[in-house]
Amino acid sequence: MNPYTNYDEISREKWQNLYKSSIAPLTSEELESIRSLNDEISLQDVQDVYLPLVHLLRLYKKNLEDMSFSKGLFLQKIVKTPPLIIGISGSVAVGKSTTARLVQLLLSRAFKKLTVELVTTDGFLYPNQVLSDQNLLDRKGFPESYDMERLLNFLYQIKNGEDCEIPIYSHEVYDIVPNQMQQIVNPDILIVEGINVLQSPESQMLYFSDFYDFSIYVDADEKLIEQWFLERFDSLLNLAQQDPSNFYHQFTKMPKNEVMGIARKTWAEVNQVNLHQYIEPTKTRAEIILHKTDNHHIDKIYLKKF
Numbered sequence: 001m002n003p004y005t006n007y008d009e010i011s012r013e014k015w016q017n018l019y020k021s022s023i024a025p026l027t028s029e030e031l032e033s034i035r036s037l038n039d040e041i042s043l044q045d046v047q048d049v050y051l052p053l054v055h056l057l058r059l060y061k062k063n064l065e066d067m068s069f070s071k072g073l074f075l076q077k078i079v080k081t082p083p084l085i086i087g088i089s090g091s092v093a094v095g096k097s098t099t100a101r102l103v104q105l106l107l108s109r110a111f112k113k114l115t116v117e118l119v120t121t122d123g124f125l126y127p128n129q130v131l132s133d134q135n136l137l138d139r140k141g142f143p144e145s146y147d148m149e150r151l152l153n154f155l156y157q158i159k160n161g162e163d164c165e166i167p168i169y170s171h172e173v174y175d176i177v178p179n180q181m182q183q184i185v186n187p188d189i190l191i192v193e194g195i196n197v198l199q200s201p202e203s204q205m206l207y208f209s210d211f212y213d214f215s216i217y218v219d220a221d222e223k224l225i226e227q228w229f230l231e232r233f234d235s236l237l238n239l240a241q242q243d244p245s246n247f248y249h250q251f252t253k254m255p256k257n258e259v260m261g262i263a264r265k266t267w268a269e270v271n272q273v274n275l276h277q278y279i280e281p282t283k284t285r286a287e288i289i290l291h292k293t294d295n296h297h298i299d300k301i302y303l304k305k306f
């Protein structure tokens, strides 16, 4: 069966015209804040793809509020609208965090009075010491390297209106940062980004679908994702040049072709395997699939029919 049977395939040209007229253009300050987020982002993508997406998210938010209100009428009590939770998934290095930060920024613009928080599931990775004790260091990113129960608990608490704190993962340290936590206080919208967002832990009573009101899978040809992984590896090396505390500093002392060989091996033996076995199979659980081509240009959008 065609994996996209359950989706409407929408070309960028069609998508960009869906809600264009109702959205005010970005102000120069907003453009500036988007540029500072990642100066490679195409502003045309923001205008053509992300603004209609935010408009769609508005509908999902309204739907959640209407449902809470109707439930309240039925139960004859006040039912508080739970936070809207948006999941963003896809391969390592496909651009999930960049997409997530952009969506956060645009949602904050669309809902000026609401709090929009962003977390990454990287914070739920076990610390390197725990992974190493269990011989799992080479499995970082695979399901067994995450405390999925803690992640589910966190989602439950957020939906339940509780404030939470969660661990922080740093790519530069390549580990959970000790003694630092991210505080999540009373969000109206929570964006959860990570490779495992659409995965279900085995033998649990609760599933991801119990929590996510909307989900996005960022997709691209594997060769491109590998290229983006290698480019990011290279920029992490540049950042690490002067900083011995950075995980990537050790590589800056080695010949470049040798280091890039290590990066290619990490892609082929870890991240690509993970993509095939555990990430890509969750693609068609997403409500929307954003498909990227060269230079992160979005060419197609798939929206779930039902």
Ligand SMILES: Nc1ncnc2c1ncn2[C@@H]1O[C@H](COP(=O)(O)OP(=O)(O)OP(=O)(O)O)[C@@H](O)[C@H]1O
Pocket: 038, 040, 041, 042, 090, 091, 092, 093, 094, 095, 096, 097, 098, 099, 195, 228, 229, 231, 232, 295, 296
């Ligand atoms: N829309 C975009 N335009 C230009 N460059 C982008 C875009 N999105 C991501 N990138 C670049 O692609 C690389 C990977 O992006 P990002 O770090 O957001 O990926 P990720 O999926 O969050 O990765 P990980 O799973 O490892 O955290 C980065 O170098 C980033 O600068």
Ligand SMILES: CC(C)(CO)[C@@H](O)C(=O)NCCC(=O)O
Pocket: 092, 122, 140, 141, 142, 195, 266, 270, 271
């Ligand atoms: C932290 C994850 C798992 C996901 O963001 C990933 O970036 C990662 O570190 N994978 C392990 C292999 C590697 O070093 O790329």
